[in-house]
Amino acid sequence: MKVIALIAVIMTGALLIYGVEDMPGWGDPNSPASSYVSPQYIQEATEKTATPNIVTAVLADYRSYDTMGETVVVFTAAIGCILMLRKKRNGEGG
């Protein structure tokens, strides 16, 4: 079992190392991740949302529906934990 796990892990690592070939280098300002929508955020966020912290501006203003969905996820997890761990009363299933 452990040997199979080790082989699977090493194969996955080899695949990932093969994939690193195409990634941009460390600290590249023109990498694909920072060249499409993020310059727009950096340039316009302060003017449009009056928040100096760009991360907060994007989190709570541009992508506020995303954050609302996140709170729904946390709420569902809390309800799930409560339902799973509650003490059962007599004669009640679940």
Added chain:
Amino acid sequence: MLDYVISKYNFWIYIILMMIGLYAMIGKKNLVKKLIGMNVFQSAIILFYVSIGVKAGATVPILSGHGHGHEAIDVASYINPLPHVLMLTAIVVSIATTGIALATLILIYRKYNTLEEDEILKIRKETGA
């Protein structure tokens, strides 16, 4: 060769951490150990996302100006904020999944009185469930 390794060192770190986490998830028998491996794995992914947003010589994405000036902002001097936003969401969701997993683990312990995977499978085979 050394230059190539150093210029992409963040990827090596994340690959090593990911392999550690994946090995713990597959190879370890204890269920809490599997969960710890999952946490390591998630941190590795978040490290990957944070590290692709880094720009060399840039500062944190908080503007130091007054906020309503119309001077041009140099994009290359601020770190890409988008991966940070996505990873904030990912951290909170990862804690939610960890909580649900731990609740499930407590239920498993109440039913089988053990947390070792092989013992649970043995008990299930003996009772025919």
Added chain:
Amino acid sequence: MIWQLDLILCLFIIICAIAAINVKDLLAAVIILGAYSFFMCLLWTEMGAVDVAFTEASVGAGVGTVLFIAAVSKTKRRSKD
């Protein structure tokens, strides 16, 4: 980037990750996971992701460790591997 700090942090992170999955005592493993989370958040602060580091320090290392300790205290502390 301060490469010495980066190197030390990466080294500590990998040591903590390996220790957390190899310790037999589950409570010790959980505490080492908390230390791993804090080292991770130091690394992110060093990469400039201050908001992510805040969230990880409070949610990942704080609440996560508390949840793990609660679960371990309700179940068994010893592990076979």
